[in-house]
Amino acid sequence: MAENSTHGIRADEPADIGRRVLRLRTERGLTQKQLAEPAYTAAYVSTLEAGRVRPSETALRHLAGRLGTTVEELATGRPPHLATELRMRLTDARRTLATGEAEDAAGLFRALRTEAAALALPGEEAAALLGLGDCALETGDLTEARDRFAEAEALLSHQPLPRRVPALRGRATAHLLAGELRYSCYLLETALDELNASGMHDPDALLLLYTASIAPYMDMGAHARAAHAAELALALAPQVDDPALVASMHRGVARTLIAEGRIAEADASLAKAQELYQQLHIRTELAHCHWMRGYVHAQDGNLKKAESELRTARDMLASKRAALFTVQVEVELADVLRRRGKAAEAEELLRPLLAPTALGAERGAVHAGGAHRLLGLIAEERGDTDAAEEHYCAALSLLERTGAAGDLADLCRLLGDLLRRTGRTEAALDAYRTGLGHRAAPGTTTLGPAPTAPPLWPRP
Template sequence: MCHIAGVEAGAVSDGVGARLLAARTARGLSQRRLAEPAYTSAYVSAVELGHRRPSAEALRFFAERLGIDDDELATGIPAGLAAELRLHLTEARRHWSAGAPAVAVAAYQQVRERAGAAGLTELVGLALQGLGRCAQQAGELTQAIAHYSAAERELAEHPLPTRVPSIVGQATCHALAGRLREAVFLLTSTIDALERADLTDPDAVLLLHSGLVSPYTQLGLHADAARAAEVAIALAPRVSDPERVAAMHIRVAATYLTQGKPSLAEASLAKAHDLYSRLDLRTELGYCRWSLGYTHARTGKLDEAAREFAAAREVLVAAGAAFQVLRLDCEIADVLRRQGRPHEAKVLLNNTLAAIDPADDLMAVSDIHRQLGLLLVTEGDVVAAEDHYRAAVALLEQADAALELAVTCRLLGDLLSHLGRHAEATAVYRTGLLATEGASPLLLGTDRPAASFHANQWDQS
């Protein structure tokens, strides 16, 4: 006996009818042959015309008769497409890590288009996150933020933890551009939202807290940075993604360094290196070696630092990470200067300065000006040195980098005081003092505070 159980009368067509018609005619079936014995040809006709929407039971019946997946008939998404696209996302991620960013971008774009056509919003969001990562490494911070923001919108109907990598990506780009307080606001407000919703996803919470370490440190909020690092470390055993744990260890190492604990920093970086090695993530290993070189440089191990920086640079050049290579060159120049090779350092810094737009990386450009000031003071060219110090101060005043500003003001104030311009020196010192509240004395006494290496690594994975 025929029946029409589960039918919604007058339902608006949602594409099921068109798919049913296409599949039926492709197989040479009449409406009657498709319908019987459970349904009528009139019912099939009504579904195909969009006048009726079949129940789940009816969909399963028709799909079985047609030899297709019932979800494919209901949604139009081919069976296995989601799994296939997830595999392509993994491959794109591998291409990015292996130093083929153009291939990765093309793969992410393809997934975005195919997933978008199929209505797979989660995969569209993940593809946009990947595009954001690629743009970020290329130094295209505005484009990266646009991709991350688009990913967040695409994932709006998904649970908040799914959107966290997009939010962390935006925050990292804001921090790189010197908008540190904006980065902190994004991260802390998301942590608050997770707590209000009672969503205790350890992967998401670790990502957010480890992301706070760098901007807190650059703001001079070392106690807050240490607390964020402690939360991240405590969460690590519960986190399922080893890549996120590795990135966390890199960020936490920065906190140990600001606390004057280089041995703990090196141990943390060794853990990151081990995890990245197991995962065979080449580009990430390059960032890890960059961070280890930074740690060596801050503890006076200049030869070891030079070796690690050279190894990191080789990896990043191969990865096509031109923006990151320029930032690394700032660190290499610092080591050259401290090794007594001022001419090489000066050439490298001037070349790097010519290649970086302050709008793309305000922090790196201010660091270059500060280093050039140090070199010129040594050469006795105090006029040019003052110009570079003032350029660095002006840039840092646009940002929220309290620690960097304080150190640069100290250097400029010392120069002005040496020149007998005490009133000007006092004004500059005052500017620096206003920025030093909560800053670590270990860092205020250095020429370059430990606030930059942990911004070179991100964890949107």
């Protein structure tokens, strides 16, 4: 079956289209000449009805207009209202994901995917796959998320890159959450490079990619590159009509402002995002705003407010059964609790997170490393140096796989200090030397930043 590039539909074979034209023409009492004029000849219509020629998109539009039908129905035999109804139900499934539980939304998306495939509607099938990928991200099944996003990309492989960007961004996000920071950056940078080189200035696609690149850049410690992406995103925002995209941009930009110590501006940016998410009733993203505002307050030293915001974020995410995001917030909350002198409560919160089903090498490695780091600090503060060393080493093992080298530097310093205090000077020097290659700057993540990614854009 051939692809109609204008309408994004899969047209039937010429013989099928020809039989359809013949039937509709006969039903309407038209001669071949009447159907053909003024743009075509009766001979062309005869050839077409015999199935010996595939009508062009222009010819399909002419014939559909004369026959009182649509191009889609003429090309596929499918009534156009089926696709419209399917798109409306996809919107309903999206609303369920935004306001309810991901598992409920996933059930809707699975049914819609099956239906779209049966109707040969690749665009709608890809939209259902995107929904399934987003559901999997929320529940923490990162392998499932990557697979669904990859399937959506494959379905849209014949489409221009801007159409494929949401699926590509989803795949990059899944790799980021799995701790594969460099590969996440690679996917996003490659797409940006292709878009910019081809001259396809699609503001929505570019804003989506620049915003998505901020998180892996920040986690890798590439602050200048993250700030540059934020500047470009801010410049694109006035050209974008989708409020969810703009809200996501404000949330991403806030991370770069925090890193620069511009706390008030970061909080203002998060307030804009929060207002938009409230209007759109997108609960997961609204919870992320509370999460980041808690982090802003923690950076500013207001630990009481930080705790309040993080508890709100955790409760919202837990109510949606967003398992992975919930435990990630709990790591941030435990850090604040420890700093407030509530070490026992922090430890009680952290220990369940070390189970393989909560966090681990394949499921939030950066935050799993953070949990071990905090447990190491708590153990050290109560004088249990053996337990502290064990947790620091576990954190190092996890973070070595992520590319978050700044976090590794921080852990090397903690481990070196511990070894030095316990009289193992040579081992301490080795830990410090390892950490020297991973110099961290403050104010990026709870754990610290990492090395710069390869440049994509020229900078002065």
